Amino acid sequence: MVGLVIVSHSPKIAEGIKELALEMAQGYTQLYTAGGLEDGTIGTDAVRIMEAIVSANAGDGVVILADLGSGIISAETAIDLLEEDIDVRIADAPVVEGAIVAAVEANIGNSIDQVIQAAEAMREFHKQ
Amino acid sequence: MSSRIYNCIAGISAKIEENKDFLTELDREIGDADHGVNMARGFHAVTEKLPQDSDDIGAALKKTGMTLLSKVGGASGPLYGTAYMEAAKIAAGKNEITAEEFGEMLAAAIAGIQKRGKAVRGEKTMLDALMPAYDAYMAAIGEGKDMAAGLDAAVEAAKEGIEFTKTIRATKGRASYLGDRSIGHQDPGATSATLTLETIRDFIRS
Numbered sequence: 001m002v003g004l005v006i007v008s009h010s011p012k013i014a015e016g017i018k019e020l021a022l023e024m025a026q027g028y029t030q031l032y033t034a035g036g037l038e039d040g041t042i043g044t045d046a047v048r049i050m051e052a053i054v055s056a057n058a059g060d061g062v063v064i065l066a067d068l069g070s071g072i073i074s075a076e077t078a079i080d081l082l083e084e085d086i087d088v089r090i091a092d093a094p095v096v097e098g099a100i101v102a103a104v105e106a107n108i109g110n111s112i113d114q115v116i117q118a119a120e121a122m123r124e125f126h127k128q
Numbered sequence: 129m130s131s132r133i134y135n136c137i138a139g140i141s142a143k144i145e146e147n148k149d150f151l152t153e154l155d156r157e158i159g160d161a162d163h164g165v166n167m168a169r170g171f172h173a174v175t176e177k178l179p180q181d182s183d184d185i186g187a188a189l190k191k192t193g194m195t196l197l198s199k200v201g202g203a204s205g206p207l208y209g210t211a212y213m214e215a216a217k218i219a220a221g222k223n224e225i226t227a228e229e230f231g232e233m234l235a236a237a238i239a240g241i242q243k244r245g246k247a248v249r250g251e252k253t254m255l256d257a258l259m260p261a262y263d264a265y266m267a268a269i270g271e272g273k274d275m276a277a278g279l280d281a282a283v284e285a286a287k288e289g290i291e292f293t294k295t296i297r298a299t300k301g302r303a304s305y306l307g308d309r310s311i312g313h314q315d316p317g318a319t320s321a322t323l324t325l326e327t328i329r330d331f332i333r334s
Contacts (some may be wrong), residue, residue: 009201043201046209047194068300073244077197077206124269128245 002106002115003030003056006099007066007075009042011035017065019096025103032056033112034078040064049078053088057104061087061112065099089116097122130180133188136331137178141171143327149303154248154316156226157226158303161244170200170208186220194307198233203301207254214240216328234262234282245300252298252310254317257289261325279329284324293318 001059002020008014014035019022022028029118032052037043049064056062056086067073091098105115130138143179144151144167151164174195182188193212197205219225225233239256242248249259264285268278293315298304303315 037199037201041201044205045201046206047198047199070201071208073203074197077210077244081197109224 003062005052006033008035021103026109028107038051044074046074046077050081064090091119165204170196170281173199183223186216210240210244221269222317251300252333254321255319257286257321
């Protein structure tokens, strides 16, 4: 099963996205968050992201959904820090909508390619 | 007794702390007003985590880099963290650094920042201080000057690099959202990079 990691500068945003995504993907166990710094302040921490990737990995790869700015650069750093060989990809997708569809896709056992594709298709999801 | 590498890094930490409000103010003008606070938080954690008696310069720099990745919080965390970790590879197992090795460390740090930030010179970033500093350092060493004299040249070039950042538009990072309004302001990252070089120079001279 594909794992998911939600990266946000804010711990509350990361936890909130997890809560929302699991509403849609009940029973999905491979969703981990890396929100804020260890002490709860706003920011991103490459080491925490790396640990979340390792936890989320069940052997079929891990998709990262990250918010703006240092969310991406810290996620890229986290991938370089990994000591295990894990197929990790950063989705070029809006973090909330991307996470919801990625969790649904991963939960039904789809491949990492399908999960990424579904998340990235959310870039074209218009609200008006 | 604390080791030389610990004292050098503690010196950088003190310099950043001393300039925390200045760096944050620079970042308020063209960014999100957190550079000084973030860097000071990161270096405060470094001085707490770094063993004071370590003689292995590479190990100390690696620990510094890992801590910055984790504790700074903004994009300067992965950028400076990667810089220190790349420099650490050159210094692995060493308790002394030659002038040539310092040049290699600076080159490795710059390459790490470029890779991590996907940035080049002239985009109003810390590279606009570090790359001319490296060129000046290598030119001085090439003329047979020692590490301290090389660092004098590097610091001068980095300061000119800061001045240069005032004249250009930011095309990387948060400041790029401002477009032409970023002109006239010096880059906070170029400033903290110059403060770092200055502290290393003063440490070598002491």
